[in-house]
Amino acid sequence: MATPLEITLYTTLFIVSALLLAICTGNRRRNHSRPPGPFPLPLIGHLHLLGPKLHHTFHDFSQRYGPLVQLYLGSVHCVLASSPELAKEFLKTHELASSSRKHSTAIDIVTYESSFAFAPYGPYWKYIKKLCTYELLGARNLNHFLPIRTLEVRSFLGDLMDKAEAGECVNVTDELVKVTSNLISQMMLSIRCSGTEGEAEVARTVIRQVTQIFGEFDVSEIVRFCKYFDFAGIRKRSEDIKRRYDALLEKIITDRERTRRGGGGELMNFLIVADVMEDEKADVQSTREHFKLFFLDFFTAGTDTTAITTEWAIAELINNPKVLIVAQQEIDKVIGPQRLLQESDAPNLPYLQAIIKETFRLHPPIPMLVRKSVSDCVVDGYKIPAKTLLFVNIWSMGRNPKYWATPMEFRPERFLEKGNGSIDVKGRNFELLPFGTGRRGCPGMLLGMQEFVQCDWNYGAMF
Template sequence: MLQFAAFSFILPSSLFLLILIYKVIFNRHATRGSNLKLPPGPKRLPVIGNLHHMIGDLAHQRLYQLAKMYGPVFYLQLGELPFVTITTPEAAKEVLMTQELAFSDHPAYPPSQLTSYENSSIFFTPYGEFWRQLRKICVLGLLGFESVRSFKSIRENEVSNLIGYIESLSGLPLNLSDRITACMNRVFSKASFGETCKQQDEFIALLHEGLRLAGRLDIAELFPSLKFLRYLSGAKFKLNKIKRKYDKILNTILADHKMRRENLGGQAGTLDKEDIVDSYCVFRNLTTADSILQPTTLKDMISAGTTAPAITVEWAMSELLKNPRVMAQAQNEIRRVLKGKDRIQESDIEELNYLKCIIKETLRMHPPAPVIPRAPREGCKVNGCDIPMNSTVLIHVYALGRDPRYWTNPEKFEPERFIESSVDYKGLYFQLLPFGSGRRMCPGIAFATASVELMLASLLYHFDWKLANGQAPEQLDMTEVYGVAARRKDELYVIASPCTSNSA
């Protein structure tokens, strides 16, 4: 995922030198195809294009402001790179449904590819037969409904451990952001590697560091013709170092699982508990899958599975703390449905309709990935404008969820808007696309949804909440920071008090 936040400190220190190098040595035009009818956009400066328009705000928020001036489809030239931003449901539908095949590739950013394996990543592999087989294996085998359901006990046990930890700090300030992330990491780690893997924590930490670096669009990526900048920035060296480390860990984990399966006959169902790596090993033994599945398949799923669910729960709790009326209504529903049970099970979630509205509203206002990139496979038009072949198309999910034609009071947190609405986040309603849409929507949506629902319901059921340090709800800072995904800038500190009425 792109990170434009770095522009504010990259430009002042290196831009003048870069301009001189660029003009003296290369002096080439970044934008070709002058006969194209490009989308509207702000005036571009020589060499840097529209980089100066991205200084200050977070990238997705700045793009949101530019959309109000230049319309639903607008064009920016950032260094050598052309970007087209899509900010309305109608334009998003044209890209993701009407012309889906033309926009079925993801842009291949070199930093992200350094943390992947050539031609084996479900995120960066070009659309085609190879990608279709890879997606089918991931969705139907590794992250299918049956696989997600089989990890039910892991989710319930880890959430129960989280509840126990919070109880031990009753009445004391608690870093809830940290505990939510740690719990989600353990859930996905154990689902991926099993209960006894000693290297899972190190692997997860490396993944997060790699994603943080790979998600950064720095000066070297803005001017790809100046290849030496990649080495001057140091990003390539850092990413390769991280990649070597988690390659070593992942290959050790795979070897251990393979040996364990061979000792037990190597067939599906021979283990007491199968994890995602076990399923991966089974598929790797199949002739049709052997040339498709590579270690990066696991890395892709794990990196996605440990980020979005934690961010969603963190934002949901933030909004509930800022809106006590909504929190009280959610707690009343959960406690009425559970009627004093000791702990929540996933089977209880089905009856929690208002809780599901809260999750939808959280994903509308705080999509983990505020923009979704696509790369056109051929020359095409959107909204009557030409889309350059070498451009990156950004579906602005953040803006779609705030379109006033679809959402009343779009800047307010109002879960009630979903009570009588059929709109959901599964890719069919283009005003709400936190997981994307079409062929390349997020394959981990089922796992993420199950994890978010159980954790949020449990937190609300077992505890009453208030902000730490005597902070009033209206004082809670909701500022975002954009790295791999858009999460809270400041960690969420709270005080939890056990709800005694649940024991009745």
């Protein structure tokens, strides 16, 4: 016969077991409409499963759990989409529900919480997007800066030829970053990142630091009980970067305003932005901070991304000599040996356009699109609640054999074959989204393509 102590112990175990069973069953019932995913740990969620390259880790998750995966990065609920169908549903069908951008402590501090790139979808964002699309990055204004782009590329190629003849080593990465930085800085501020004006070189250094800190992992933001601590010193470093960037831009803008008032030199680039943003009749009134953040957005978005993609294209051409030979033959046939490639030659060079698409497929400038939902929505039968962080893994989609034959092979010919010839990079084909799509698509797509054409094609023609 059981003693009173044993009866109490058995009863307690039974009650605890029943409660645990009820909790587990309740969780399964509550989560039956949520996407599948790995088992999360308390407090940290799935942080222990992440590798140094998130798009690689998320690709592995999609291989195991399917194209739609649920994750918890600390206290932050996330979903991962890794198929064109899901990308279309999130970014087109439910575009407004997924229209927000992820913020961070570093982003809010450095950008005065006023950046166009991270602004919520609303009047200010629409105003700046219109300014970018129809004024600064419109076809007419980009044609105005064609001589600058041509001059920078010629200088880049000339330096490479001189160093090659002298038998010197060349850091192609640094040279490409310098070219893209020069193009952006001349368009925006009429200065170069090399030469006599040291302020542009300082600007490039600060921008690099901004890009780096925006991408750093901050445990204080995703683990709830750590939010009052600055373990990585990100807040302190962000304040320092903000002070230096603000002082630098204030000096540059003040100098350009003084030149403008004195009537010296043509500051068409500066005048466009300044006049439109300072117009008292504008739909949205802009402050000087908005003005500075406009430059910051362009510098961070338009330098490293173009340089890195161009570098990947050059590497693929070197590693695939048969592709390089076909490209050179097309250049010799259409252009000839008497001159360099020009942007206007692009429509007559289908194979080189296919090389660009193939580079974007394997090496997209931004491997993942990141959005934050502002309202509940249902995707693929699963409920996606508001404030969910969405990752669309473009890198993974470019390597999916369901959509691409022999996906790991660099084969530009695939874009000349029947069925793939109509695929472009403008956001209409969701299996290839190097510039994003929809309202949040990159407004600098046309400029990025022109920079890529000039640098990559002429570099390849040199071999």
